[in-house]
Amino acid sequence: MSPTDHHSEYLATAVAALTPAGRARVDELLDQLAEAAGGREWLSRFAVVRRAEADTGSTDASPEIEPGRRLTRQELDSLMTGFTTIRDQEHLDDVANWANAVLALLEDEAEASESP
Secondary structure, X not given: OOHHHOHHHXXXXXXXXXXXXXXXXXXXXXXXXHHHOOOOHHHHHHHHHHHHHHHHOOOOOOOOOOHHHHOOHHHHHHHHHHHHHHHHHOOOHHXXXXXXXXXXXXXXXXXXXXXX
C-alpha cells in the first residue's frame, strides 16, 4: 500500500460495516451528489463507484483508476466539505464512519494532486 493510499483498508472496513439502513442512506446521499454533479463526468463517476461499493459491501470491484484522481482541486475541496458535513451531522453511525472513510480517500487524492 502506497503512503498516499492509507484510506483503502479503512474504506473497505467501513463499506463492509454498512447496515441495510446505512446502505439506503448512502444511496440517498450519493443520489444527491450525482444530481449536484451537474453532468461533470468525474464527479458522477465518483458517485457511481461509491454506490457500487456500498451496494455490494465491498471495495474489491472498484475500477483500476479511482475517479477521485481525476477531480479538480475545486471538486476535491467541495467533496471534502460535503463529506465532512455528512460525517459530523449524520445520525447513523455506520454512515458517519463511511463518510469519514471517503473523506480519508479524498484527502489522499488532494495530497497526491499537490505532489510534483
